[in-house]
Amino acid sequence: MIPRPPAVPPNSPGPSSADECLKRQKVASVALYIGLVLLALWVVRDFIVVVAWAGVVAIALWPLLHRVAGSRWFKGRTTLLATVFTLVIALLVLLPVALGLAQALREAHELNEWFRDVQENGIALPDFVNRLPFGVQQITSWWQANLAQPLRGSAAMKGLHSETVMTLGRHFGARAAHAAMVFAFMLVTLFVIFQAGPRLSxxxxxxxxxxxxxxxxxxxxxxxxxxxxxxxxxxxxxxxxxxxxxxxxxxxxxxxxxxxxxxxxxxxxxxxxxxxxxxxxxxxxxxxxxxxxxxxxxxxxxxxxxxxxxxxxxxxxxxxxxxxxxxxxxxxxxxxxxxxxxxxxxxxxxxxxxxxxxxxxxx
Structure with missing residues (x-):
């Protein structure tokens, strides 16, 4: 007597149902991965620009990093190599900024003196205006009426103390602080990238x-x-x-x-x-x-x-x-x-x- 195959329960999944279930699981896994990646990017959204800047600098210096890493001074010393490269980049940016600020502070006294003189005596007509081929009379008349007189009570001087100028100053200070923070985090990110070295690429x-x-x-x-x-x-x-x-x-x-x-x-x-x-x-x-x-x-x-x-x-x-x-x-x-x-x-x-x-x- 030939044995009969075991009866398949009516609710048990067949081969096609199992394949469909596997496909749904794969689609759900991909959707989950994409959702988690998007959520992670949203969490670190304020630092994406920092990572992008660090990536640009690292890509530009990558051949030099490999060449220096093969020398006998830095071979096997990834932390020292990353520290040196990060410090050099920081100095290349901060040193010119410091020199510019120092020069600006040295010039600030002369600028302040010129500003006071303008308030008391106005701005003298430049000599080159008289040598212009046309428009000398019109420019001279406008200059005498608007700039040659003491400017203490002029609208331009009052505008320098207005709320708009103060707001612009605060906005500039906030932007400068934000740029400094971005630069600091970029240096930290660069150090990590340099330390990872060839393993990262x-x-x-x-x-x-x-x-x-x-x-x-x-x-x-x-x-x-x-x-x-x-x-x-x-x-x-x-x-x-x-x-x-x-x-x-x-x-x-x-x-x-x-x-x-x-x-x-x-x-x-x-x-x-x-x-x-x-x-x-x-x-x-x-x-x-x-x-x-x-x-x-x-x-x-x-x-x-x-x-x-x-x-x-x-x-x-x-x-x-x-x-x-x-x-x-x-x-x-x-x-x-x-x-x-x-x-x-x-x-x-x-x-x-x-x-x-x-x-x-x-x-």
């Missing part, structure tokens, strides 16, 4: 390869190269613009030419910010009556900035990332407009991703 590439395959790991590597090339392009161009304009400041007679050249180099690392610095220097020359020097400084500075921003910087960044000129320019400007200062580095990285995806699509 290896873990990131391993996670990208496991999650997205070899193409995902290659994409992460391309993004790192793009960020590194962007930082190199910004620094090289900024230093070059600062050096050239520093010489121009010295030739035209602008005071503190070296310090002003350093400030210009920092500003030139941001797209189209150098004209603010040499424009103010040209304005100072104009007020002092040096019309030819002011015009020469503006013309020379405009040529330097135009060549650097439209040709040198895109070429430097594009060669390292193999991006076309237009994508580099759009990446820098669009990233700055969308993400602020951090977007200068994120933009070219995203353009690199777009270029890699396009290349894979057409091949």
């Amino acid at each position: 290896g873990s990131l590439l391993k996670a990208a390869r496991r999650g997205f395959g070899d193409s995902g790991a290659d994409l992460v590597a391309h993004m790192g190269t793009a960020v590194r090339g962007t930082v190199s392009g910004l620094v090289v161009v900024g230093v070059g613009e600062g050096a050239l304009l520093g010489v121009a400041y010295f030739v035209t007679g602008v005071p503190h030419a070296a310090l002003l050249g350093f400030v210009t180099a920092i500003a030139a690392m941001l797209p189209f910010c150098a004209p603010i610095v040499f424009g103010l220097a040209a304005l100072w020359l104009l007020v002092q009556g040096s019309l030819a020097q002011a015009i020469g400084l503006v013309v020379f500075g405009s040529i330097v900035v135009f060549v650097a921003e439209h040709f040198v910087r895109p070429v430097l960044i594009g060669n390292s990332t193999r991006l076309p000129f237009l994508l580099v320019l759009f990446g820098i400007l669009g990233g700055a407009e969308t993400f602020g200062l951090l977007g200068i580095f994120i933009g070219p990285a995203l353009m690199t991703v777009l270029m890699v995806l396009w290349t894979d699509l057409v091949q």
Whole structure:
């Protein structure tokens, strides 16, 4: 007699029901993971910018970190290496700020004396106004009526003590305190990243390869190269613009030419910010009556900035990332407009991703 197979209870799940249950569990697990990740990002949302800045600096210095880590002085001493790199970065930022503040404090006394003299006697008409080819009479009349008289009771002086100015001062102080806090946390994050060393980069590439395959790991590597090339392009161009304009400041007679050249180099690392610095220097020359020097400084500075921003910087960044000129320019400007200062580095990285995806699509 052939034995009958055991009867399947009517409520017990069959093979298809078990597969559906497993699929639902996987979907629920993915939803849970995504929800936990989003919740974690929301908790640390105020520190995402800090981590992003630390990541940009670490990516830019990663080849140098590997080279120094292989030397006999730092081999196997990851904590010492991280400490040295973090202290060097802190000094590179804090030392110029300290020098600028010290110079500003030295100039504060003279500025205060000039401010008192303006209140009592007004501002004298600059000599260059009389040498203008047109509009001399109109400018002189307006100047005599508004600026040549004692300004103690003028609306401009009253506005300096208004509630709006006090509010702007408090807002500036709050922003400065926030920037100092971000910088401090960035240094701590950088120390942790430097201390992790190659283990961190290896873990990131391993996670990208496991999650997205070899193409995902290659994409992460391309993004790192793009960020590194962007930082190199910004620094090289900024230093070059600062050096050239520093010489121009010295030739035209602008005071503190070296310090002003350093400030210009920092500003030139941001797209189209150098004209603010040499424009103010040209304005100072104009007020002092040096019309030819002011015009020469503006013309020379405009040529330097135009060549650097439209040709040198895109070429430097594009060669390292193999991006076309237009994508580099759009990446820098669009990233700055969308993400602020951090977007200068994120933009070219995203353009690199777009270029890699396009290349894979057409091949």
